[in-house]
Amino acid sequence: MSEVTTMGELLVDFVPFEKDCKLKNVNKFSKAAGGAPANVAAALAKVDISTNFIGKVGNDPFGDFLIEKMSEHGVNTSNIIKTSEAMTTLAFVSLTASGERDFAFYRKPGADMLIEKEEITLEVLNKTSIFHFGSISLTDSPSRETTYYLLDRALENNIFITFDPNIRLPLWNYNLINLKEQFFKALKQVDLVKMNLNEFNVLIDIKLENKLSGLTKELTNRKGLEMLSLREEQKKLLEGVKKLLSNGPKYLIITDGDQGACLFSEKETIYSPAYKIKAIDTTGAGDAFMAGVIAQILKNVSKKTLLKINWEEVLTKANIYGALASSKYGAIPSFPYKEEISQIC
Numbered sequence: 001m002s003e004v005t006t007m008g009e010l011l012v013d014f015v016p017f018e019k020d021c022k023l024k025n026v027n028k029f030s031k032a033a034g035g036a037p038a039n040v041a042a043a044l045a046k047v048d049i050s051t052n053f054i055g056k057v058g059n060d061p062f063g064d065f066l067i068e069k070m071s072e073h074g075v076n077t078s079n080i081i082k083t084s085e086a087m088t089t090l091a092f093v094s095l096t097a098s099g100e101r102d103f104a105f106y107r108k109p110g111a112d113m114l115i116e117k118e119e120i121t122l123e124v125l126n127k128t129s130i131f132h133f134g135s136i137s138l139t140d141s142p143s144r145e146t147t148y149y150l151l152d153r154a155l156e157n158n159i160f161i162t163f164d165p166n167i168r169l170p171l172w173n174y175n176l177i178n179l180k181e182q183f184f185k186a187l188k189q190v191d192l193v194k195m196n197l198n199e200f201n202v203l204i205d206i207k208l209e210n211k212l213s214g215l216t217k218e219l220t221n222r223k224g225l226e227m228l229s230l231r232e233e234q235k236k237l238l239e240g241v242k243k244l245l246s247n248g249p250k251y252l253i254i255t256d257g258d259q260g261a262c263l264f265s266e267k268e269t270i271y272s273p274a275y276k277i278k279a280i281d282t283t284g285a286g287d288a289f290m291a292g293v294i295a296q297i298l299k300n301v302s303k304k305t306l307l308k309i310n311w312e313e314v315l316t317k318a319n320i321y322g323a324l325a326s327s328k329y330g331a332i333p334s335f336p337y338k339e340e341i342s343q344i345c
Helices: 036-045 061-072 143-156 176-187 197-204 212-219 232-245 285-298 311-326 338-342
Strands: 004-007 011-016 029-034 051-058 076-083 090-095 101-106 130-134 160-164 192-196 251-255 261-264 269-272
Touching (some): 029 036, 251 285, 261 311, 311 338
Parallel strands (some): 160 192
8 A cells, every 4th residue: 555645636737848938929848747746646656655646537648648657657546537528637837937837727627627536445545644635626526525535534544634735726717715715624634734935825815025034044943933023024924824723734834936945833933945956947846845745754654643853854855856856847757766865865
């Protein structure tokens, strides 16, 4: 059985060869497997962690391609279901000169939206230590109900649950009310949630003007979430952190690209600077970071509890995963192998 099980969207990313170019002007794309929870599964498998992915693709050439790619990278694909009711979901990704992205999705509907709980073999959760998911499977039925079903089964099995909302507003029809409702509902069952600073601003409905490093460097090693002697922006940040932690998770990680990442819990705040590297394509970098977190905490997971965790080391290594992924094109093809990680740390 797999040490980690992830669930959600598996799709084809079409990444343009041209940079800083609008999608309508792109002449040539490169095809790659993608989808945040699938990316996390593949990134973990590439560092030799046994991983299972639960999802749905179309009974079409793109679906075949995705299953083959996941299998090639060592992911257990026995819970990837094929359907003839919809085509495999596609995402076209436009890149700016700095490696940032803009998306166009073909998902009306996409096969990933149609996964049903009756199609899943639950035995896969019997030996799973960590269950990971995102918010895209919460956008529509029946994948929404299937996600909550799996969360309930993970809770019954005392499995540690991680969550990366990975917000794509077009897939929510720009309905923030619906997005927040589903996010906070799912959050109640989560042990660790990770998001970037922009997602934090959207979900907490605030606007932090400063970068993460400027807000959190001096917060490292403070006791708990105390607000004494803090600047106004830092108080806003910690108020948002408290709101999230009070809704379920024990741990919150906020990332901010080349500004690093910060871990928040009721007991501590730990900031880690980014690993410096030339970014070529940030597609999948956040998923690689998430895989880095899971890879580091996996050895210390005892059911719902993390034992003897060095969060500074966790964040440092996760930042390396994310940086190495952003130094190459695509998502899964860019994820580092164990040998690449060991050369750095």
